[in-house]
Amino acid sequence: MKIDSGSTAWVLISTALVLLMTPGVAFFYGGMSRAKSVLNMMMMSFVSMATVGVVWVLYAYSLAFTEGGGLNQFVGGLSDWGLVGLETVATADDGSGIPQLVFVAFQATFAIITVALISGAIADRAKFGAWVLFTVVWATLVYAPIAHWVWFFGPEDGEGGWIGAGLGALDFAGGTVVHINAGAAALALAFVLGKRKGWPRDPMRPHNLPFVLLGAALLWFGWFGFNAGSALGANATAAVAFINTMVATCAAAFAWIVVEKLRDGSSTTLGIASGVVAGLVAITPACAFVTPIGAIVIGLIAGAVCAYAVSLKYKLGYDDSLDVVGVHMVGGIVGALLIGILATTAVNDAGADGLLAGGGLSLLGKQAVGVLATLVYSFVVTFVIGKVIDLTMGFRISEEDEVAGIDSTAHAETAYDFGGIHAGGAGGGTGPLPAAKAADSTPTKVEA
Amino acid sequence: MKLITAVIKPFKLDEVKAALETFGVKGMTVSEASGYGRQKGHTEVYRGAEYKVDLVPKLRVEVLVDDDDADDVIDVIVKAAQTGKIGDGKVWAVPVETVIRVRTGETGAEAL
Numbered sequence: 075m076k077i078d079s080g081s082t083a084w085v086l087i088s089t090a091l092v093l094l095m096t097p098g099v100a101f102f103y104g105g106m107s108r109a110k111s112v113l114n115m116m117m118m119s120f121v122s123m124a125t126v127g128v129v130w131v132l133y134a135y136s137l138a139f140t141e142g143g144g145l146n147q148f149v150g151g152l153s154d155w156g157l158v159g160l161e162t163v164a165t166a167d168d169g170s171g172i173p174q175l176v177f178v179a180f181q182a183t184f185a186i187i188t189v190a191l192i193s194g195a196i197a198d199r200a201k202f203g204a205w206v207l208f209t210v211v212w213a214t215l216v217y218a219p220i221a222h223w224v225w226f227f228g229p230e231d232g233e234g235g236w237i238g239a240g241l242g243a244l245d246f247a248g249g250t251v252v253h254i255n256a257g258a259a260a261l262a263l264a265f266v267l268g269k270r271k272g273w274p275r276d277p278m279r280p281h282n283l284p285f286v287l288l289g290a291a292l293l294w295f296g297w298f299g300f301n302a303g304s305a306l307g308a309n310a311t312a313a314v315a316f317i318n319t320m321v322a323t324c325a326a327a328f329a330w331i332v333v334e335k336l337r338d339g340s341s342t343t344l345g346i347a348s349g350v351v352a353g354l355v356a357i358t359p360a361c362a363f364v365t366p367i368g369a370i371v372i373g374l375i376a377g378a379v380c381a382y383a384v385s386l387k388y389k390l391g392y393d394d395s396l397d398v399v400g401v402h403m404v405g406g407i408v409g410a411l412l413i414g415i416l417a418t419t420a421v422n423d424a425g426a427d428g429l430l431a432g433g434g435l436s437l438l439g440k441q442a443v444g445v446l447a448t449l450v451y452s453f454v455v456t457f458v459i460g461k462v463i464d465l466t467m468g469f470r471i472s473e474e475d476e477v478a479g480i481d482s483t484a485h486a487e488t489a490y491d492f493g494g495i496h497a498g499g500a501g502g503g504t505g506p507l508p509a510a511k512a513a514d515s516t517p518t519k520v521e522a
Numbered sequence: 523m524k525l526i527t528a529v530i531k532p533f534k535l536d537e538v539k540a541a542l543e544t545f546g547v548k549g550m551t552v553s554e555a556s557g558y559g560r561q562k563g564h565t566e567v568y569r570g571a572e573y574k575v576d577l578v579p580k581l582r583v584e585v586l587v588d589d590d591d592a593d594d595v596i597d598v599i600v601k602a603a604q605t606g607k608i609g610d611g612k613v614w615a616v617p618v619e620t621v622i623r624v625r626t627g628e629t630g631a632e633a634l
Binding site: 277334337338344345384397400 | 566567568569570571572573
């Protein structure tokens with residue numbers, strides 16, 4: 075095994091960066107939910123790491139990134155289950171590759187965050203056990219196949235998944251695989267679970283905007299690994315992806331708060347945090363295929379479009395609680411389609427020329443097919459998975475538990491102790507359990 | 523005796539307190555309150571969704587005074603709490619039957 079140590083170091087670091095994005099999502103979403111359900115919201119992200127990380131190593135990596143025989147266009151095989159025998163394999167044996175296990179770990183973090191993103195649509199109301207089951211089934215039946223469609227390339231030209239290798243649609247770091255996929259799945263689950271009690275009469279304002287900003291900041295930091303790490307090497311492609319990730323995000327954050335100022339009268343922190351994420355999402359598929367000026371254009375468009383898209387749920391009446399559809403699905407579509415306009419081989423030989431670089435409309439067409447296929451497959455299969463879980467074990471908590479708050483009813487915890495009677499020890503009834511009390515020597519009145 | 527209750531804008535507390543001290547009132551109870559009058563509350567916007575906050579934060583100041591002082595004390599509070607803008611609050615007085623100082627057991631005017 076001959077490997078490139080610089081590239082290996084960069085992808086190892088990128089892997090850690092991308093894993094940090096999932097706790098980032100937890101803060102981003104946690105801050106937007108209500109105080110009585112913030113723990114559950116954050117738990118849904120954290121448990122994705124616990125389940126999807128394991129499933130990925132056991133078999134899902136193999137389903138996504140190995141040769142699938144007769145079904146190779148649509149799904150991989152099980153030849154690399156358990157990563158048996160991958161210990162000494164490199165992605166390229168000519169000294170330009172990285173250890174295969176580093177690639178496996180890097181991709182694991184993508185699968186994890188994609189699942190975590192979906193949870194934003196079902197804040198406050200999903201049974202925790204049902205969600206845990208969903209993460210495993212969804213990673214298997216939806217994420218792995220779509221990753222295979224877009225990112226598995228066989229040894230021969232045109233061999234591999236039907237969207238990437240077959241059709242030639244571009245998705246550098248996961249606009250379709252991660253964001254459109256998660257967004258469409260989120261929409262499906264929002265339909266399966268229904269609206270939160272009280273929505274939309276009560277818009278259910280975020281309980282901690284500093285958390286939202288903290289989460290957005292962690293996401294942005296981790297996203298450099300997401301995008302620039304997807305070059306799988308410490309090279310010029312990583313550099314292009316890095317600068318584009320930075321500048322598109324800046325532009326999108328700016329565009330979102332300008333829209334807010336014009337439309338609502340105030341630029342808000344939730345707005346700038348949302349703009350940051352919208353920009354990150356939109357540049358993800360395009361980051362290694364466009365110039366930095368192109369990245370600014372993508373950011374400006376994505377920031378403005380997503381700022382309007384988040385109000386769709388009020389018009390159409392589905393409770394996508396934390397705007398996964400408006401930010402990730404719409405942002406992903408914007409980025410994936412703008413590749414067809416703005417891509418240029420001037421920055422990356424491995425890309426293609428879009429409309430403005432003289433490539434005509436063919437790339438835009440391929441992008442559109444990739445987007446549409448992902449939307450339809452993800453929505454339909456997720457809806458079926460959600461319905462089956464709902465009809466068997468139930469996907470939604472009881473109305474009583476929802477009103478009381480899912481943190482205390484599902485997790486036996488509450489996030490905050492705000493002081494007052496129950497915190498100060500003055501009769502709150504929050505002392506140790508009877509077993510612990512038996513040990514103390516407080517005198518008690520003895521019955522005669 | 524009278525119990526005078528004033529609901530005022532929070533930033534006016536210092537002025538009301540100083541004015542009452544100057545007048546000679548020896549004690550008061552202040553608590554946080556929220557409510558609304560004719561002006562209602564304010565609007566917050568989250569991702570374009572409007573959230574109406576009806577209840578505006580206020581402070582409730584309570585003072586026990588002798589019947590003879592009641593009108594003057596009300597006057598002092600109103601002058602100190604006034605900004606002339608909407609939401610300045612209300613002041614009212616109700617008769618009090620008994621007042622007892624817990625430490626000594628004194629009652630009536632002695633207890634003030």
